[in-house]
Amino acid sequence: MSAEAVPSTLDAVHGAEWAPWKMPWWRPAPSDRLTFVWMILIHVGAVVGLILTPFPGWRVILAAATLHFLGGLGTTVCYHRGITHKSVRLHPAVRNVLTFFAMLNGSGEPLSWAAHHRLHHAKSDTPEDISSPRVGGFWWSHLRWLWQAGAPPIRKYCRDIDTPAYRFWTHMQTPVSLLGFCIGIPFGLAAFFWLGPIRLVFALHAQCFVNSVCHMRANAGPDEETAQNVRWLSLMHFFQGENWHRNHHDRPGSARLGGTPGQLDIGWYTILLLERLGLAKDVRRPTIERSLDAAA
């Protein structure tokens, strides 16, 4: 397939011809050139930052970790469980605050995120799955699809949420992303690098491991599902639950990703807290939780 033949939207690409993972990695889809530039920018910035300011001090580390924690909650509680799967209905104020922190953490705007993720669930482990390591290999599933898969299929998968409230954040993508990159500047060089590019690279790979490693189950047959829980990944996600990905594919409608109390899922406990405060409704609980409660 030639570079010129790569379609600009996934709406039109589902078919045998669609195989962008066969492209060289440095050839972004026409709609994804800015994403490609962003990837280079944050990675170069992170490498330079680690060389120039390898020891930023505990205050800067704490600030970067706090932003990563809030951004992670934005992605898992708001983007993933709330907007995409509708397993919890968040108060609009909470939804907008969490969306802001998710975007500040480099997760992009909610409509694209939800469209890509609904496609992932609809086509899991097939060539039409946007980020399957089975068809594209590790680097395709981990990073390359972000700039080579083409525009998100919003019209196909997100008609229900393609509203002004969400499109507002699409318009805010560039300014909020740049704010996330530059947010440490007032606090000095080390803060710039660690709150900006280093944090953004860490957050990016934490999320990307869900697409790659969480779908690389060893010994999965060609017709078997590849999703798996990856315990070590909970460290990069600050125990917010996204690493329990096998559980999630088994019960995509559940707001709880951890399957047992030992599978720590801070995102779930955040939702319970928000529910208690009257800031979240319609929380969809997993059947397994009811059976655990019954056994207690």
Ligand SMILES: [Zn+2]
């Ligand atoms: Zn998955």
Ligand SMILES: [Zn+2]
């Ligand atoms: Zn999901």
